[in-house]
Amino acid sequence: MLERDAEGRARLGGVLLESLARRPDVSTPFYVYDVDAMVGEARALAAGFDGRAHLICYAVKANTSGRIVRRLALAGCGADVVSQGELEVCLGAGVEPGKIVWSGVAKTDAELDRAIGAELLSVHAESVEEISRLDARARAAGKRASVSLRVNPSVEADTHASIATGHDEAKFGIPLAEVGPALDALASAPSLSLVGLSSHVGSQMTRVDEYVRAALVVAGLARDLASRGHRLSLLDLGGGMGIDYGEGCGARPADFVAAAIRAIEGVIEVERLLCEPGRSIVGAHGALVTRVVQSKRWSGRDTAGWVFVDAGMNDLVRPAMYGARHRIEPLTSGDAPLARVRVGGPVCESSDDFGTYELPTPLPELLVIRDAGAYGFTMASQYNGRALPAEVFIEGGVVTSIVPGVSAADWARARLAT
Ligand SMILES: *Cc1c(COP(=O)(O)O)cnc(C)c1O
Secondary structure, three states: OOEEOOOOEEEEOOEEHHHHHOOOOOOOOEEEEEHHHHHHHHHHHHHOOOOOOEEEEEEHHHOOOHHHHHHHHHOOOEEEEOOHHHHHHHHHOOOOHHHEEEOOOOOOHHHHHHHHHHOOOEEEEOOHHHHHHHHHHHHHHOOOEEEEEEEEOOOOOOOOHHHEOOOOOOOOOEEHHHHHHHHHHHHOOOOEEEEEEEOOOEOOEOOOHHHHHHHHHHHHHHHHHHHOOOOOOEEEOOOOEOOOOOOOOOOOHHHHHHHHHHHHOOOOOOOEEEEOOOHHHHHHHEEEEEEEEEEEEOOHHHOOEEEEEOOOOOOOOHHHHHOOOOOEEEOEOOOOOEEEEEEEOOOOOOOOEEEEEEEEOOOOOEEEEOOOOOOOHHHOOOHHHOOOOEEEEEEOOEEEEEEOOOOHHHHHHHHHOO
16 A cells, blocks of 8 residues: 655655656556555455465456466465466466466466466356356366356346446356356266355445345355255355455455355355455555656646646556546645646546546646556557566565566557557
């Protein structure tokens, strides 16, 4: 988490961001991560299980950095992957295949083959049709595959529409009405073993209610299956625990699992509980540092004008894609008078707009966009012929790695090769 020292200087993981930004080998915009704090989040979440057998499957899509996945693997985490690329990162980073689950509505044949070959903990099937296809691929390979049903518990998460996944219209999961047909498909799938149930109802949930309701639906279903002779070894409660982007977040990640466990305790005994947190592990412990490039007087919308920075929607797309708001602050805060300004990026899209903020006048040279550790770099693109941002990793209070992004020159070469 970003901290300020007595002089108002922003620090992450103990490192002074102002000094980092002024290093000759670091140029803006760049992401910076406090990896120790991410591992700390996983440890704090584990406490929510209160000694019960569990596995935290870090949802890698939030931040796919090998360094972060490696550290989480060392701390005992598994992974939730949604593509072969993510799986290869996890295997390469030392996550045991027996701790990896694979979600996704459209896994290709090649991906199913890779999942079967790697002997993952579970392929989370998201449709009846996928069950039959997975069985055929496993049979062709002469192997057995472990499968779970990712059910859609028909729970409306109180979050942005684009990141709610557990309601009736969502493309994710097996609708409750299709669970019967899914079991029929499994009965005629000799190469598959049903090992569990999972659900994931949405992202950035700030209260535990929907998480608990989904857990109750899944637990009730597990009890039905048990009475029909299906012995399930895992119940996966999903991810979606929110973080505080500046407007507060009433529940800590451990509260979600603790509340779900309390709710399902009398319903079913499960061998092992899983959860799939992404954002809550990495989000608050990353920041995007950007430089002010240009200001522009403008009398619209009750502001003093635009402030254009060198980070754009290609670096951090959440504001453009989800209407998300990140706190944007000077790297060093002081007592200069504040002015209301609109912060925009350089990309030629009207949606490349971070929103309205109070910033000091005169404008500082460097700004920090807070809580950018999740769905930041992983969603970055080179749209508009822009570079991919650099990433800086902090561990043990020092910078342990600086990874330059992909330069605009490399982008130009790649495009010229077409
Ligand atoms: C994205 C995703 C997650 C992680 O969601 P967060 O909100 O980042 O915790 C977990 N499970 C599945 C299946 C996902 O698609």
